[in-house]
Amino acid sequence: MNQNDIDARGREILRSILDSAIRAALPAHCLAQHLPEKPRGRCIVVGGGKASAAMAAALEAAWPDVPMKGLVVTRYGHAAPTAHIEIVEAAHPVPDEAGLQATARMMALAAQAGPDDLVLALISGGGSSLLSAPAEGISLADKQAVNRALLVAGAPIGLMNRVRPTLSRIKGGGLARAVPAAARLVTLVISDVPGDDPAVIASGPTVTRTAPTRSEARAILSRFGITPPEAVARLLALPEPPAPPDRGADDIRLIASPLMALQAAAEQARALGVTPIILGDAIEGESREAAIVLGGIARSTAQYGLPLPSPAVLLSGGETSVTMPHVGNVAGGRNTEFCLALALALQDMPGDVAPIWALAADTDGIDGNQDAAGAVIAPDSLARAASRGLDPRALLDGHESYRLFDGLGDLIRTGPTLTNVNDFRAILVGLPG
Numbered sequence: 001m002n003q004n005d006i007d008a009r010g011r012e013i014l015r016s017i018l019d020s021a022i023r024a025a026l027p028a029h030c031l032a033q034h035l036p037e038k039p040r041g042r043c044i045v046v047g048g049g050k051a052s053a054a055m056a057a058a059l060e061a062a063w064p065d066v067p068m069k070g071l072v073v074t075r076y077g078h079a080a081p082t083a084h085i086e087i088v089e090a091a092h093p094v095p096d097e098a099g100l101q102a103t104a105r106m107m108a109l110a111a112q113a114g115p116d117d118l119v120l121a122l123i124s125g126g127g128s129s130l131l132s133a134p135a136e137g138i139s140l141a142d143k144q145a146v147n148r149a150l151l152v153a154g155a156p157i158g159l160m161n162r163v164r165p166t167l168s169r170i171k172g173g174g175l176a177r178a179v180p181a182a183a184r185l186v187t188l189v190i191s192d193v194p195g196d197d198p199a200v201i202a203s204g205p206t207v208t209r210t211a212p213t214r215s216e217a218r219a220i221l222s223r224f225g226i227t228p229p230e231a232v233a234r235l236l237a238l239p240e241p242p243a244p245p246d247r248g249a250d251d252i253r254l255i256a257s258p259l260m261a262l263q264a265a266a267e268q269a270r271a272l273g274v275t276p277i278i279l280g281d282a283i284e285g286e287s288r289e290a291a292i293v294l295g296g297i298a299r300s301t302a303q304y305g306l307p308l309p310s311p312a313v314l315l316s317g318g319e320t321s322v323t324m325p326h327v328g329n330v331a332g333g334r335n336t337e338f339c340l341a342l343a344l345a346l347q348d349m350p351g352d353v354a355p356i357w358a359l360a361a362d363t364d365g366i367d368g369n370q371d372a373a374g375a376v377i378a379p380d381s382l383a384r385a386a387s388r389g390l391d392p393r394a395l396l397d398g399h400e401s402y403r404l405f406d407g408l409g410d411l412i413r414t415g416p417t418l419t420n421v422n423d424f425r426a427i428l429v430g431l432p433g
Contacts, residue, residue, distance in 0.1 A: 007378050009431055010357035013272055014376060017265045017313065017426050018412070022363050024264030025190065025256040025419040027051060027058035034255045035059075036186045038066055041116030044183075045070025045085045046106045046175065048099075048131040049124030049202055050364045051190045053080040053087045054418035056122060060084060071109055072122055073102045073130040078364075078416045093151060094144050095132035103133045103170055110175060113183035121175065121185065125192025125420040126364070127202025128161055133169040135235060142229040143167050146221075153224035154323030156284050158193060162212040163220050164203045166236065171203035172211035176250070187250070191257040192422040194282030194318055198252045207250055213240055257281070258317035261363065261421045265315055273432030275312045281422075283318035287334045288341035288396065290320045294427060295345030301429045302353040310354040310430030319422050322368075324399055333368020335360040335423055336401035336411070339375040342427070344392060347382055354430030355379040361412050364420040368402070373414045374423075375405040384408055 001009065023029060043066050045056060052072040057080040060068065070085040075092040090099030113119045134143050146167065150160045165172030179185045187206040189198055199207040214236045221228055221236075228236070258281035266276035279297070283290055297314060300306045320334045338360045346356055361367065361374030385392050388407055395404045405411045 006355070006431065007380070010355070010378065010428055011376060013274060013431070014357055014359045014426055014428055016272065017268050018359060018361060018424060020268035021261040021265040021424050022414070022417050022419065025261050025363060025421040026417070027055040027190070027419065028061070030256045031055055031058040031188060032062040034188055034253045035062060036118065036251070038063065039116060039118035039184070041067070041114060042118070043068045044109060044113050044117055044119045045072065045122060046110050046119060047122035047127070048073040049122070049127035049190070050075050050078050050092070050420040051124035051418055052122045052127070053078055053082070055124065055188065055190070056080065056082050056085040056087065059120070059122070071102060071106045073099055073106070075126055075130065078418060080418060090130050092126050092129045094147050095129050095140060097140065099130050099132040100140050103131050107133065107170060107175065107178045110178045111180065113180055115182040117183050119179045119183055119185045121187040121206045123187055123202045123205065124190040125201060125422065127205065128164045128171065131170050131202065131205055133174065135167050135169055137235050138167060138231045142231050145229050146226070146232060149226045150224065152324060153226060154286070154321040155220070155224055156321060157319050158200055159220050161193070161200045161203045163217045165212050166214050166217040167232065168203070170205050173204060173206065173208035175205035176208050185251065187252040189252060189254050190419060190421065191254060192420045194258070194284065196254055196257045198254070206252065209250070214238065215240070256419065256421055258421045261424065262315050262317055265424070265426065269313045273311065274428065275308055276315055277308055277312065279314055279316040281317035283316050283320065285320060287320040287322050287337040291338045291341035292345050294425070295342050298346065298356055298358070298427045298429055299349070302349065302356060311432045312429045314427040314429070316425045317422055322399060330399045331370060331402035332399045333362070333370060333374070333402065335362055335367040335374035336372070336405055337396065337399065338425065339377050340392060340396050340401040340404055343377045343381045344396065356427065356429050358425070358427040359412060360423065360425040361414070363417060363422060363424050365414040365417040370402045371413065372402065372411040374412045375401070376410050376412060381408065381410065
């Protein structure tokens with residue numbers, strides 16, 4: 001093979017592995033096997049998240065004979081065609097009025113359930129922003145300000161989801177409390193968080209066990225140097241509210257997760273003649289620092305055959321973050337930033353070792369504030385950047401990674417995938433014979 005064919009083969013393997021990971025998490029692939037017994041009465045569908053519309057469509061396909069009505073909220077551009085379940089699109093990651101109004105209608109719909117009805121909640125990542133019902137005494141603008149401040153500060157999604165329920169009437173079990181005790185409530189969840197804790201996914205709207213406390217929220221905001229709006233500060237200073245009434249054991253079913261996607265990617269890698277190793281589904285921290293660590297493992301694999309010989313692919317999930325000193329109109333995301341930092345970490349590799357390709361992408365199809373899911377790097381990425389007058393180090397320092405990969409033609413554009421199992425990273429060391 002000539003060099004162009006070699007490069008094309010590396011990219012082809014990585015994209016096939018990514019597509020397998022996403023496919024494993026699509027509701028059409030994974031929802032039907034987790035459905036409960038059909039109700040004697042109606043199925044009332046509620047929920048929210050980036051995958052909720054696709055989940056609703058998969059539910060209608062699986063239960064065409066069940067009387068059904070409902071409403072779910074998804075991100076703009078993530079709708080799917082449905083016949084009986086209303087799909088509302090709203091803003092993510094900062095809530096907007098569309099999400100606010102839809103959430104109020106959803107909670108009223110859940111309250112209509114009778115003893116023979118099944119309330120089926122479809123929950124996925126992104127639901128924390130999309131399901132918006134501000135707590136008494138605060139406004140949507142107050143919640144938006146807190147969300148923006150946490151995002152700019154680089155707070156991990158797990159900590160953001162410990163603050164949001166304290167500012168909401170739907171999160172932290174609020175949606176479950178709206179369902180009459182006589183009705184059955186079942187939740188189907190697609191996880192986008194490390195550990196797959198349903199109390200954290202979309203801030204646990206149907207999880208009635210231990211919810212975050214106001215004192216915990218105050219501590220998180222203080223940790224990141226955030227001064228909340230006055231109304232939020234007053235709310236968080238109040239005594240903790242009484243515990244919610246016990247609905248009994250929560251029936252919450254995990255239908256897809258980051259680890260499941262990584263396992264599907266590993267299976268595809270083996271089919272292509274590449275040995276996979278899953279480094280974990282919970283890698284967090286600054287994108288550029290994670291790139292340095294994973295780049296070190298890739299170097300060791302290429303040079304010493306440790307932790308495994310090439311051809312190999314290092315797979316990982318989890319959500320890294322990008323901390324910016326100020327709010328600016330930058331073009332980047334945590335996955336493109338990871339790729340650019342990784343390319344720099346891998347520069348000056350010896351010429352006689354296995355070549356390295358890599359990709360990082362958000363499985364929902366949108367990385368940061370741009371139109372790409374992520375990016376791919378090749379052994380010659382930095383050389384091609386230099387030939388186009390692009391300064392990788394300056395673009396990394398300015399959080400402008402999108403500009404570099406756009407200039408190279410190395411962005412990954414999937415469009416909305418209609419699922420969300422967090423970020424996916426694959427580092428390919430060497431090619432199969």
